[in-house]
Amino acid sequence: MSSDPLILALPSKGRLMERASEMFESAGMQVRKTGHERGYRGEIVGKPDVEIAFLSASEITQQLKLGRVHAGITGEDLIRESGQEDAMRIDIVRPLGFGNADVVVAVPACWLDVSKMSDIEEVAAIFFREHGRRLRVATKYLNLTRRFFSSKGVTGYRIVESLGATEGTVAAGTAEIIVDITSTGTTLKANHLQILDDGLILKSQAVLAKSKTALWSQHNQDVIEEIALRLQPSV
Amino acid sequence: MTAETSVSYEALQAQANSITDLFKGRGFELVAPAYLQPADLFLDRMGEAIRGRTYVFTDLDGAELCLRPDVTLPACRVYLERHPKGDVEARYCYNGPAFRYQPGGGDAMRPREFRQAGIEHIGGGDRELSEAEVTGLVVEAVKAAGLKDFNLRIGDLGLFEALIQALDIPERWRLRLRHFFWRPPVFRDLLNQLATSPAGSLGEVEAALIITLDPSDISASEALVSAHLEKAGVPLDGDRSLSEITERLLGRSADMETPPLSAGTVKLIEEYLAVSGSPRASLFLISEMTGAAGLDLGTALQAANARLDQFEEHSLGLDEIVFNSEFGRDLEYYTGHVFQIEIPGEGRSGQIAGGGRYDDLLQSLGAPKPVPAVGSAIHTERLLAAVQGGAI
Numbered sequence: 001m002s003s004d005p006l007i008l009a010l011p012s013k014g015r016l017m018e019r020a021s022e023m024f025e026s027a028g029m030q031v032r033k034t035g036h037e038r039g040y041r042g043e044i045v046g047k048p049d050v051e052i053a054f055l056s057a058s059e060i061t062q063q064l065k066l067g068r069v070h071a072g073i074t075g076e077d078l079i080r081e082s083g084q085e086d087a088m089r090i091d092i093v094r095p096l097g098f099g100n101a102d103v104v105v106a107v108p109a110c111w112l113d114v115s116k117m118s119d120i121e122e123v124a125a126i127f128f129r130e131h132g133r134r135l136r137v138a139t140k141y142l143n144l145t146r147r148f149f150s151s152k153g154v155t156g157y158r159i160v161e162s163l164g165a166t167e168g169t170v171a172a173g174t175a176e177i178i179v180d181i182t183s184t185g186t187t188l189k190a191n192h193l194q195i196l197d198d199g200l201i202l203k204s205q206a207v208l209a210k211s212k213t214a215l216w217s218q219h220n221q222d223v224i225e226e227i228a229l230r231l232q233p234s235v
Numbered sequence: 236m237t238a239e240t241s242v243s244y245e246a247l248q249a250q251a252n253s254i255t256d257l258f259k260g261r262g263f264e265l266v267a268p269a270y271l272q273p274a275d276l277f278l279d280r281m282g283e284a285i286r287g288r289t290y291v292f293t294d295l296d297g298a299e300l301c302l303r304p305d306v307t308l309p310a311c312r313v314y315l316e317r318h319p320k321g322d323v324e325a326r327y328c329y330n331g332p333a334f335r336y337q338p339g340g341g342d343a344m345r346p347r348e349f350r351q352a353g354i355e356h357i358g359g360g361d362r363e364l365s366e367a368e369v370t371g372l373v374v375e376a377v378k379a380a381g382l383k384d385f386n387l388r389i390g391d392l393g394l395f396e397a398l399i400q401a402l403d404i405p406e407r408w409r410l411r412l413r414h415f416f417w418r419p420p421v422f423r424d425l426l427n428q429l430a431t432s433p434a435g436s437l438g439e440v441e442a443a444l445i446i447t448l449d450p451s452d453i454s455a456s457e458a459l460v461s462a463h464l465e466k467a468g469v470p471l472d473g474d475r476s477l478s479e480i481t482e483r484l485l486g487r488s489a490d491m492e493t494p495p496l497s498a499g500t501v502k503l504i505e506e507y508l509a510v511s512g513s514p515r516a517s518l519f520l521i522s523e524m525t526g527a528a529g530l531d532l533g534t535a536l537q538a539a540n541a542r543l544d545q546f547e548e549h550s551l552g553l554d555e556i557v558f559n560s561e562f563g564r565d566l567e568y569y570t571g572h573v574f575q576i577e578i579p580g581e582g583r584s585g586q587i588a589g590g591g592r593y594d595d596l597l598q599s600l601g602a603p604k605p606v607p608a609v610g611s612a613i614h615t616e617r618l619l620a621a622v623q624g625g626a627i
Contacts, residue, residue, distance in 0.1 A: 108473035110464050113483035115438040118421070123475070123483070125414040130479065132599070134279050146287050153421030156414075158278045176473045192469050197438070 005051040006220040008227070009063055009072030012040060012054035016206060019098040020073045027230040049223060064090045067213030071224050077103050077181060077204035081141050091210045093224070097233035099206035101181045103144060105199030108170055109192045116197050117152040120177065124156030127176075138162040138175035141201075145179045148201045167191045243619070247350065250619055251330045254352045254376050258328035261372060263354050266327045268309030270334075274301040276308060280568065280599055288335045302334035307568075307610050310355045311597055321602030324358040330615070344584035346616055352376075353590070353612030357597065363538060365609045366572040366592060367545035373588050373611045374551060377576055381622040385587065386577050387555060389514065390562030391542075392591075393571040394521065397535035398507055401525070402500060405493060407486045408433075412504075419561075430501045434490035445488045448481075457481045503528050510560040514543050517558040542572060563591065570594045572609070578621055587621060588613040 010031065011017040024031045030045040031052060042052030053069055060072040061082050071093070079090050107114050114123055124135045135157045139145050142159055149157065160175050167187050169175040179201065182188055188195065208228055259265055274291045278301075290302040303309050310327050318325065330352040341347040354372060359365035374387060395416060399409050408429060415422040428435055437445065444463055448456040460481045464471065471477060506524055510517050518539050525532055543553060563573035573591035590611025597606035 108471075108475075109467070109469045110471050111473060111475065111480060112441055112444060112460065112463070113480050113487065115441060116435075118424075118435075121418075121421070122411060122414070125410065126479065126483070127475065131474065153415070153418040153424075155418070170472050171470070173472075173474065176475070192472055 004215075004217065004220070005049050006071070006223045007051050007053055007069040007214075008224075009053045009055050009060040009069040009074075010042070011057050011060065011073060013056065016057055016073070016075070016099055017054075019206065020096075023096065023098075023231055027232060029227070029230065047223075049219070050227075061090070064209055064211040065213070067211045067215070069211060070214045070216065070220055071208065071210045071227075073206055073208055075099055075101075075204055076207050077101070077141065077144070077202055079207065079209055080202060080204075081144050083143070089212050091212055093208045093210050093228050094231075095233065096206045096208060096231065099204075101183045101204050102200055103141060103179065103181050103202040103204055104188075104195045105148070105177065105179050105201065106167075106182075106188050106193040106195050107177050109189075109194045111194075114196070117149075117154055117199065120196070121152075121154040121156055124154070128156060134158040135177055136160045136175040137177045137179060138166050138169035139179035140166065141179050144201055148179075152198070167193065246623075247615060247619055250380055250622075251350065251352055251615055254380065254613065254615070255328055255330050257376050257379060258352075258354050258372065261326075263326040263328035263356075266310060266313050266329055267331065268303070268306060268313050268329065270303055270332065271300050272303045272309055272312075274299040276312075276600065277301055277304060280308070280596070288337075290334050290336065304335050305333055306331060306351045306353055306612060307355060307593070308596070308600070310353075310610070311357070311600055311608070314355075314357050315597065315601055318358075319601070321358065321597055321604060321606040324360070326354070326356050328352075328354045344617060344620060350615045351612040352615050353610060355608060355610035357608045357610075358606055359609065360607075362571075362592075362607065363542040363545045365607070366542055367549045367551070369590060369609045369611050370546070370572075370574050371549035371551050373590060373613060374576065377587060377613060377618055380618055382576075382587065382618060384578065385621075386557055386579050387551070387574060388557045388559055388562055388577060389572065389574045390559050391535075391539050391572055392563050392569055393535050394532065394539060394560065395507070396570075397532040398504070398525065398530070401530040401532055404496065404500075405489065407489075408496075426496070426501055426504065429496040430498065431495060433493055433495055434487055437487065441484070441487070445484055445491075448485055448488055450485050450489055453478070453481065453485070456485060460484065499528065503530075508561045510558070512558060514553050514556050514558040515540075517560070518543070521560070568593045568596050574611070576613075584617060585621075586614065587618050 010020050021031050031042055032045060033039060033042045035041055040054045042054060044050050044052065055063060057074045058078055060074040061078040063069045064072055065082050079092065083089060114120065127135050137145060137157050138160050140162055142161065145159060162169055166178050166180040168191060169178060170193060171191060178193065185195065208231065210224060255265060277289060289304045291299060293299055306329055310329060314325055331350060332348055333351050334348050337345050337347045354369060356365050356369050399412050411425060415425045447459055457477050461477055503524060507521065510520055518536060522536055547553060563569055569591040571592035575586060576588040578585035578587065588611060592609045594605055594607050597608060598604060
């Protein structure tokens, strides 16, 4: 059914939305909402074969995974988080050069004796003996954290899921360690946290990504390739 | 698999009934621990690795629960509910489902929903007798179910513990070696580090502070660390006390002064971990190599030999057993004797049953003192498949 439009998901709010629409503008593709001003549907002027869906970045990842949208702009961190590395259902077409942020492991600044991941494992063992429980890692990145910690041989911890203000969990006493996103490190510092020397999990940025599970007509393949070519990564 | 066929269901039921009948006939009481368990208990004891394979969810009251990934821990909770002081000897058996995430939804040999038939002997006084009894009974059960060609692999985590204890090294190194024993690649790195530069590389701030500390005066050192934090305006977040942080800094400081692990010791540890073969010969080899290094493994070697004596009395033929000093490195709650019944060449899906001694688990679940315990579980789907020649 080659007449089905390509569904392209764009971030619906915040910096990601601004930068994404700027990027389309400067590529000569004007994105605008259709119908209701507060609605979540849109189009690219002069491109009737593309339908825009405005969604939150994490929703975009989810919809890509399920194949309900063909392509979208979202954070690389969210894509890597979305499943097992070897069974990714999303292809990254190209990085876009904005939305840069690092996913890092940070511990309390007062832990002067901890600077590396291997320190965490050792401290975890002592902590378990002294306190009778595991070190808690607050994060929304469950998969990334598990994969990274396991690659470093660190297992003596447990994750507490955090859906916001992760950097505050240590001071609040609900976690000892965090895995979170940071662009300058200022917020972490202000919350008396230090990034581990080998605690960089991922250098993330916004990417154009394609669903591997969506139904792809040849026409839509061509359309997304053309869009990818026209989008100029910002520097 | 959406549902099993009635044929395989009935076959599994029949097999389970005869296994539990055998267990009950030997004095093991049939118990039925809850399927739903507090997630904390598993996650705090087995770490995050098991969480990746456990179905964890939150109920309407906000309690974090899991579908049990294993029946040993729930059976221990049954014991503690009945005997909170941990002062009674008990023999339990069970047959019921356990649940583990399998990538891609699992298959017949790696089902995400499977039944474990097992026994736990808790509070038994005669250690080697209890180990032989449990091992022997599980071997008997799989044989009675019709399993013919299998290997019995055994190991002894107590021997490694004794070896580390006998080495002339700082206690903090023992802790690290013991701890990282469970993670073979990291263990190798640790050995390398201890053999080259024990203190490793230090951060700038850390190094500058460490130099000022006096290992012989702990409270003065704590005061220095405290002053350092205060000056930097850093609060003591993260639930570790000042003394925990200072103690580790002092450890690093001591590491700078301690001569590296000798090449001979590294070689001994590596050779120990490579020991594999017939049980008696393996123990002899370990006794030779540690003796030559002037190390005394204390009662651990005697215990290992006494266990083999007990095996023979429980008609476990030693010539069919393979000893592996490294075996058990991935099973974190075991503390001594470990064993596995496996079909050679079948990898994970050939692991029919496993078990061992776990002396620390009950105390960590709330018993006031360590309670000795030995247990084992049979993966019944795999057993049936093996008996039927892979057809399930």
